[in-house]
Amino acid sequence: xxxxxxxxxRLLLQKGWFLATAESCTGGLIAATCTDLAGSxxxxxxxxxxxxxxxxxxxxxxxxxxxxxxxxxxxAVARAMASGALAHxxxxxxxxxxxxxxxxxxxxxxxxxxxxxxxxxxxxVTSELQHFPGxxxxxxxxxxxxxxxxxxxxxxxxxxx
Numbered sequence: 001x002x003x004x005x006x007x008x009x010r011l012l013l014q015k016g017w018f019l020a021t022a023e024s025c026t027g028g029l030i031a032a033t034c035t036d037l038a039g040s041x042x043x044x045x046x047x048x049x050x051x052x053x054x055x056x057x058x059x060x061x062x063x064x065x066x067x068x069x070x071x072x073x074x075x076a077v078a079r080a081m082a083s084g085a086l087a088h089x090x091x092x093x094x095x096x097x098x099x100x101x102x103x104x105x106x107x108x109x110x111x112x113x114x115x116x117x118x119x120x121x122x123x124x125v126t127s128e129l130q131h132f133p134g135x136x137x138x139x140x141x142x143x144x145x146x147x148x149x150x151x152x153x154x155x156x157x158x159x160x161x
Contacts, residue, residue, distance in 0.1 A: 004145060005033055008152045009043050012093070015155070018045035020091035022060055022081040024072065025099040025115060027051060029144045045091040050081065056098075060084030071110070073098050078116035079125050086120045093155070094120040095147045101139045115143050119151050126154060 012019060021030045031047030034040050048059045053072055056062040062080040070076040081096035099115030106112035113134070118127040128150070132142035 012043040017092040020085040020089035020094045021047040022085040022096040025101045078118035082118035082120040
């Protein structure tokens with residue numbers, strides 16, 4: 001996983017950009033993975049662990065009505081978290097994740113392994129739904145890996161455009 005993070009770090013350093021994270025189901029694992037790399041202070045700006053709905057509103061400015069309407073595990077909330085991470089930091093890019101890591105908390109509509117991810121970049125906000133298999137640890141690790149890899153792809157795509 002550090003290889004994926006190292007590639008992302010190089011891209012961010014080349015652009016002079018900083019990253020902010022807004023994490024719910026991963027509880028800070030994305031930020032921890034980033035800061036495991038020596039020199040991360042040159043490209044990692046801050047991380048928000050917004051596990052509760054109140055924290056999503058208080059730390060990131062996610063409208064409580066949006067959470068009530070769509071649920072915390074939703075595209076709308078993931079996108080609002082990503083935008084909020086940018087608005088409440090000095091970063092140019094952000095990752096946001098919200099999901100059901102398990103083993104409890106799932107439903108027929110949002111089973112365990114359901115994760116909404118969003119990335120805010122200078123091109124706007126991109127989001128996607130993933131269903132990761134496995135236990136709680138596997139879902140969280142897969143979320144971290146996917147979040148970092150996809151942001152790397154988005155930055156590379158911007159560089160080519």
